[in-house]
Amino acid sequence: MSSATAKKLYLTRRYDFSASHRLYNPTFSDDKNWAVFRQCNNPNGHGHNYELEVTVSGVSQEMTGMVVDIVALDEAVKTRVLDLCDHKNLNLDVPFMADMIPTVENIAVAFWRQLVDHIPLPARLHRIRVVETRNNAAEYFGEGASS
Amino acid sequence: MPTVTLTRKAQFSAAHFYDRPELSDAENQQLFYACSNRHGHGHNYTAWVTVQGPVDPATGMAVNLKDLKTVLNDVIVTPLDHKNLNHEIAFFKNQIPTVENITGYLWDELQAPLGELGLVLVRLKLVENEDLYAEYLGEAA
Numbered sequence: 478m479s480s481a482t483a484k485k486l487y488l489t490r491r492y493d494f495s496a497s498h499r500l501y502n503p504t505f506s507d508d509k510n511w512a513v514f515r516q517c518n519n520p521n522g523h524g525h526n527y528e529l530e531v532t533v534s535g536v537s538q539e540m541t542g543m544v545v546d547i548v549a550l551d552e553a554v555k556t557r558v559l560d561l562c563d564h565k566n567l568n569l570d571v572p573f574m575a576d577m578i579p580t581v582e583n584i585a586v587a588f589w590r591q592l593v594d595h596i597p598l599p600a601r602l603h604r605i606r607v608v609e610t611r612n613n614a615a616e617y618f619g620e621g622a623s624s
Numbered sequence: 625m626p627t628v629t630l631t632r633k634a635q636f637s638a639a640h641f642y643d644r645p646e647l648s649d650a651e652n653q654q655l656f657y658a659c660s661n662r663h664g665h666g667h668n669y670t671a672w673v674t675v676q677g678p679v680d681p682a683t684g685m686a687v688n689l690k691d692l693k694t695v696l697n698d699v700i701v702t703p704l705d706h707k708n709l710n711h712e713i714a715f716f717k718n719q720i721p722t723v724e725n726i727t728g729y730l731w732d733e734l735q736a737p738l739g740e741l742g743l744v745l746v747r748l749k750l751v752e753n754e755d756l757y758a759e760y761l762g763e764a765a
Contacts, residue, residue, distance in 0.1 A: 483765040484728045491755040536765045537728060541655060542642065542720030547756070548657060 487603055488544040489532040492554060494563035497524040498579040522566060527584075528608035529558065531592065535600035545600035553595045558588055581609040585617040593619065625678040629746055630686050634671045634696040636705035639664035640721040643710070664708055667752050669723075671700055671730060674747035675738055687741050695737045700730060723752040727760050 500517035501510040510518045517523070531554055535544040561571055567579035573591055577583050585607045593602045608614040641664045642656035652660040659665070673696060677686040707713065709721040715729050727750040738745050751757040 484731070484760055485763040485765040486724050486727060487759040487761075488724060489757050489759070532759075537722065537724045540644065542722035542725045544724050544758070 483536045485534060486537060486544050487532050487534050488547075488600070489530050489604075490547060490550055490554070492529045492531070492559060493526065494529065494559050495524060495526050496562050496565050496567050497522045498567040499523070500578055500580060502578060522568070525609050527562075528606075528614075529554070529588065530604070530606040530608075531602070532604040532606070533596055533600040534603040538599075546597045549597040550600075553592060553597070557591045557595055581607050581613060581615040582617075585615040589617050589619060625681060627676060627678050628686055629674050629676045630692075631672055631674040631747075632689070632692055632696060634673060634700045635669065636671075636701050637666060637668050638704050638707050638709050639666040640709040640716075641665065642720050642722065644720070664710065669704075669726075670751040671696075672747075672749040672751070673700075673734065673745070674749075675743040676746045677741075677743045687743055691741055692743075695734070695741065699733050699737055723750055723756060723758040726750055727758040731760050731762070 499519060499522045500514040501520075502513070505513065531550065533545050533550070537544060561573070565571055567574055567584070574584070574587050577587065585605045588607065589602065589605045592605070596602045602619070604616055604618050606614060606616045641662055642659040643652050643662060644655070647655065649660075673692075675687065675692070679686050704713065709716045709726070713721070716725075719725050719729070727748055730750065731745065731748050734745050734748070745762070747759065747761050749757055749759045
């Protein structure tokens with residue numbers, strides 16, 4: 478790849494939010510929910526300090542040297558995800574996550590759908606990564622994408 | 625021989641600012657916010673350099689880490705550490721030293737020295753702060 482060829486770069490922005498959730502399927506019996514979800518089924522809920530990484534792809538714009546306007550990206554993430562999820566109960570308080578089990582996997586997909594059409598152009602959303610604890614994180618690259 | 629990837633970290637602390645000389649101060653401030661301060665601000669950058677190469681069965685290594693570390697010092701640390709990127713790096717005399725552009729610049733600078741070690745650069749990740757990093761995997765736009 479010569480230095481003269483436009484490079485496809487990835488730019489990742491990281492955010493924090495704190496939320497509670499409960500993992501359970503309302504169609505399961507209590508016994509089955511405890512068996513499948515174990516302590517995550519606690520009816521009183523539990524919480525995490527989540528980390529969200531939003532990765533966009535694009536080229537370095539000639540005028541700014543940036544792949545994406547970070548301030549505009551931050552605003553989109555704030556209004557469409559963080560303000561709606563931070564210090565909230567993901568099962569009860571977040572309209573775009575209604576009727577879904579808020580596993581870290583489903584959270585990553587839900588956040589993708591909230592943001593994919595709201596990334597400042599000409600950048601494109603490449604990956605959503607949600608870290609639930611230091612031991613588990615989920616990544617989503619969009620519908621039908623391979624990593 | 626298996627081919628593996630190996631990632632090594634290089635760190636440097638540098639100053640930079642974002643500025644387009646043809647724009648007014650007000651226009652630069654609107655475009656680049658606090659980053660437009662021409663006195664500069666700084667970051668502790670971390671570059672994660674991922675190379676790929678065959679494992680030498682005699683040594684178990686894709687590369688002697690001492691040689692890789694020398695390349696990273698010569699290409700990244702020595703030229704950039706404790707420097708002002710706008711004023712002291714020729715490439716950034718007319719390119720804005722955003723984390724994206726620094727990533728692209730270092731990718732190009734690393735090609736030949738890593739090639740001499742028989743390595744292919746497959747990924748470069750440059751962390752500007754804990755909330756912002758850029759990556760390049762060698763793809764054309």
